Amino acid sequence: MTQLPFKNSFKTTNNLLENIHLDLCGPFQTPSIASAKDFLIIVDQLSGFMTTKFLKKKSDCFNHFRNFRLLAENTHETIIKRIITDGVGEFVNKSFKNHCVETGTNHTISPSYTPQHNPFLERGNQSILEKARCLLLQSKLPPKFWAEAVSTATFLCNLIPKHENHTTPYEMWHKTKPPIQKLKTFGCKAWIKIPTKINSDKFGPKAWDGIFLG
Template sequence: MTKKPFVGQSMLTNGLLDMIHLDVCSSLNTLAKGGFSYFLTFTDDHSWYGYVYQMRYKIEAFGRFKKYKLEVENQIGHKIKALRSDRGGAYLCREVIDYLKDNGIFSQWTPPRTTQLNGMAERRSRTFLDMVRSMMSFTELSLSFWGYALEMAAKVLNMAPLRQYPRRHTRYGIKPASYKYLRVWGSPAYVKRLVGDKLDSRFSLCRFIEYSKETTGYYFYDSSEQKIFVLRNVVFLEKDFPVNNRRDDVLLNESSEPLGSHLWCSSPSYYN
């Protein structure tokens, strides 16, 4: 018996939040700063605007979904109508199913071993991993900084214009940042030291790792003090960035996990 062909999407969307594609990326072989080993993606089918959340355990996914739902519905003024994901082992637990039903959200769980039916979410996760590997290969930062590279990748993808939504940020209640604000991830920068002896150097050479969500500034990592902080007045050295010294040891891969290991809740209870 041969597999049946995949003929395309079974539901077409006409507006924002009509359908959200979800995917949990399997445990990575390197822990990120903060102890994160998974990440969860939510992608709007209509605009392709996406959110990404880092997680220590897959059981955190349900809480992340509720946080995502509250934020996007408040920003846009629409309700999530449908949720599509693969058929992870405990996705169909009673807690999740009841929550979706109580909130009027139609659930679409793809059949086992049919990742093609969840193609948008699977493609988004794969794109994130490709972007993270690429960014990590051009920097001297350790692989444990992949979480910051992931946040950067998500921001860049959301800023990329689409034909139907040239400025997708505005539809999500987010003021779009200027492209001049973008910086090369992992690039060195001189930052002014906040404390120190009067004879010490007033500047430190740090690495840019993320944009600040709370303020207009950038997050930097100081390897000499092993500290992460946010500053605005800095001098970037992007022209001195060693783009030719590409690393060949970026082994950031998903670990193999048995089918049905995607945990949304602690005690799975399946519906017939």
């Protein structure tokens, strides 16, 4: 009996949360300002909507996925039916196995370190990292802001139409138009209003200057 190529096993999907793809990216040489070294990318196959979670240690991966699941299932009033990961230890372990058994979730595992087996994650990772790199270069911010750049890049990826009717992943996931009027330039100058309660100097500044990070 000949086994079918892995990529054909999740060729189509009809509903949100039917297939959820997970992958880890990192470690990065420079920790983020919140001490993260890796990030978890979560992709809904139908909408293409991507979520990124930042990890101080890779063992945090399961808790981040579980929290994502609770929020997503409550929001969309349906359940995750299948998760697709590679075979690295962060996904193939007792916590994930027990969770899938308890929730009745199918877990499809592709060969480790072979992103070509999962085009959804391969494209997502590449798009996010390329945009994040450009954001850091354009803003001239140091590498420690990589997590903020990745978060902004993920948001931007979700605003790009990916469907035949030109619908964005953001719109399919949130059921509303994306708030493009709120977009600002990553790394631009920002002003943070000083609360009146702590600003007793009537001749002092009314705001702190800062950097817009998304």
